[in-house]
Amino acid sequence: MADPVTDLEIDVDLDIQEILLAASQHDTPKLRQLIRSNVTSGNPANVKDPETGYSPLHAAIAACEPDDDEHVKKGEPNGVQTNGEPQQHTSEQESTIQSAVLTVKFLLQEGAIWNDLDLNDETPGCIARRLGLTELYEMAVDAGVRAELLLNRLEGYEQLSDEEIEDEDEKQEQQEVGDAPGATEEEPIPQLVDAATATTAPTGDANPNVTNSRYLTSDLTFQQDRLLDQDQNGVMMAWESEIMAKSAKQLLPTSGLRVLNVGHGMGIVDGFFQEQSPSSHHIIEAHPGVVAEMKRKGWHEKPGVQIHEGRWQDILPNLVTQGEMFDAIYYDTFAESYADFREFFTEQVIGLLEQEGKWSFFNGMGADRQISYDVYQKVVEIDIFEAGFDVEWEAITVPTLEGEWNGVRRPYWRIDEYRLPLCKYMD
Numbered sequence: 441m442a443d444p445v446t447d448l449e450i451d452v453d454l455d456i457q458e459i460l461l462a463a464s465q466h467d468t469p470k471l472r473q474l475i476r477s478n479v480t481s482g483n484p485a486n487v488k489d490p491e492t493g494y495s496p497l498h499a500a501i502a503a504c505e506p507d508d509d510e511h512v513k514k515g516e517p518n519g520v521q522t523n524g525e526p527q528q529h530t531s532e533q534e535s536t537i538q539s540a541v542l543t544v545k546f547l548l549q550e551g552a553i554w555n556d557l558d559l560n561d562e563t564p565g566c567i568a569r570r571l572g573l574t575e576l577y578e579m580a581v582d583a584g585v586r587a588e589l590l591l592n593r594l595e596g597y598e599q600l601s602d603e604e605i606e607d608e609d610e611k612q613e614q615q616e617v618g619d620a621p622g623a624t625e626e627e628p629i630p631q632l633v634d635a636a637t638a639t640t641a642p643t644g645d646a647n648p649n650v651t652n653s654r655y656l657t658s659d660l661t662f663q664q665d666r667l668l669d670q671d672q673n674g675v676m677m678a679w680e681s682e683i684m685a686k687s688a689k690q691l692l693p694t695s696g697l698r699v700l701n702v703g704h705g706m707g708i709v710d711g712f713f714q715e716q717s718p719s720s721h722h723i724i725e726a727h728p729g730v731v732a733e734m735k736r737k738g739w740h741e742k743p744g745v746q747i748h749e750g751r752w753q754d755i756l757p758n759l760v761t762q763g764e765m766f767d768a769i770y771y772d773t774f775a776e777s778y779a780d781f782r783e784f785f786t787e788q789v790i791g792l793l794e795q796e797g798k799w800s801f802f803n804g805m806g807a808d809r810q811i812s813y814d815v816y817q818k819v820v821e822i823d824i825f826e827a828g829f830d831v832e833w834e835a836i837t838v839p840t841l842e843g844e845w846n847g848v849r850r851p852y853w854r855i856d857e858y859r860l861p862l863c864k865y866m867d
């Protein structure tokens with residue numbers, strides 16, 4: 441007698457293989473029919489091949505890789521690494537890519553996850569980049585930007601719906617938020633990216649494993665070339681010195697300016713600010729261990745320096761009330777979320793920065809993977825623009841960091857280029 445459970449499992453496996461095959465053949469009509477009539481649980485646009493970890497998006501993009509023969513003819517190994525360099529394609533390859541574009545577009549519309557990882561630790565976009573498939577890579581980046589922007593907005597709504605309602609205006613606002621689909625108290629807000637199956641870390645977090653409150657009560661270890669928390673997370677590392685030097689020089693091109701730095705760390709950027717002889721130099725630092733180290737090193741006695749002990753969230757409103765204004769502001773904290781950072785530049789900078797002033801930040805969001813870095817550069821650019829600022833980027837080559845991570849829990853930088861942001865009020 442047939443075993444109904446095994447039969448169902450075989451059907452499901454066949455379904456998955458059919459979906460993946462149609463995706464790799466860029467057969468969009470077939471894919472549509474399979475996805476719409478699928479019996480698997482969850483979104484069929486996100487099924488996975490157990491052997492490769494490929495999703496349909498991976499399969500559609502990987503199928504554009506030229507086969508062995510074409511590589512041999514061109515004298516290249518198969519699986520050629522282009523490292524993001526656009527490639528010349530034959531007309532046959534170009535037509536394959538164009539059919540992949542249609543399939544990828546369809547899959548994204550069906551809710552395919554942009555940052556799902558295969559067993560080779562690649563997202564679909566990573567494969568596109570590796571193969572030099574610029575158009576497909578850009579599609580993956582744009583899908584990431586859309587998903588992250590919407591998630592960030594929905595998180596904002598979620599926070600709002602948790603806040604106590606104190607007056608009628610706020611009640612009204614709450615009502616509007618509640619009207620958004622899925623944002624009622626009973627129904628949780630739907631996740632656009634299925635966090636349970638998307639295996640890459642949230643790209644906006646400096647370090648997904650640490651919260652700011654845990655970090656701020658953590659014991660710190662100060663070494664010559666690094667500052668570590670009690671979990672061996674790299675809070676700051678000396679290899680960032682060139683980035684700090686260039687950031688300081690961009691923000692304070694001349695002496696006699698007023699600067700505010702949020703997050704002292706190893707004092708590297710503050711050292712470069714001091715070299716520019718600022719007329720006033722405010723530093724906000726929340727970790728008692730860092731504050732103690734600053735005092736031990738005599739930072740409180742340096743020219744123009746005022747140390748504010750505490751979190752910027754508590755300090756900045758007082759500085760605004762006191763009417764303090766700055767020509768330059770730098771933000772580089774640790775274990776804060778993208779939402780914290782966005783609050784910083786949308787709510788606080790405007791009350792503290794002179795009309796001709798400039799502000800910048802350590803741009804490390806998503807820096808453990810090129811596609812995440814590219815996604816977050818676009819996300820932050822949109823949010824900075826919305827907050828009323830223009831941003832220019834300067835590319836800085838990062839030296840090879842091999843060996844740097846010995847004794848550090850997790851390498852937080854794995855890409856070749858740092859993009860230094862410089863923000864000013866919009867004209």
Ligand SMILES: C[S@@+](CC[C@H](N)C(=O)[O-])C[C@H]1O[C@@H](n2cnc3c(N)ncnc32)[C@H](O)[C@@H]1O
Binds near residue numbers: 652675750751
């Ligand atoms: C990455 S380090 C800064 C490195 C610094 N740019 C340098 O050149 O050495 C981050 C610093 O921000 C501090 N920090 C973290 N959260 C903070 C907050 N909410 N307010 C102020 N400082 C904070 C940390 O204690 C740490 O000293």
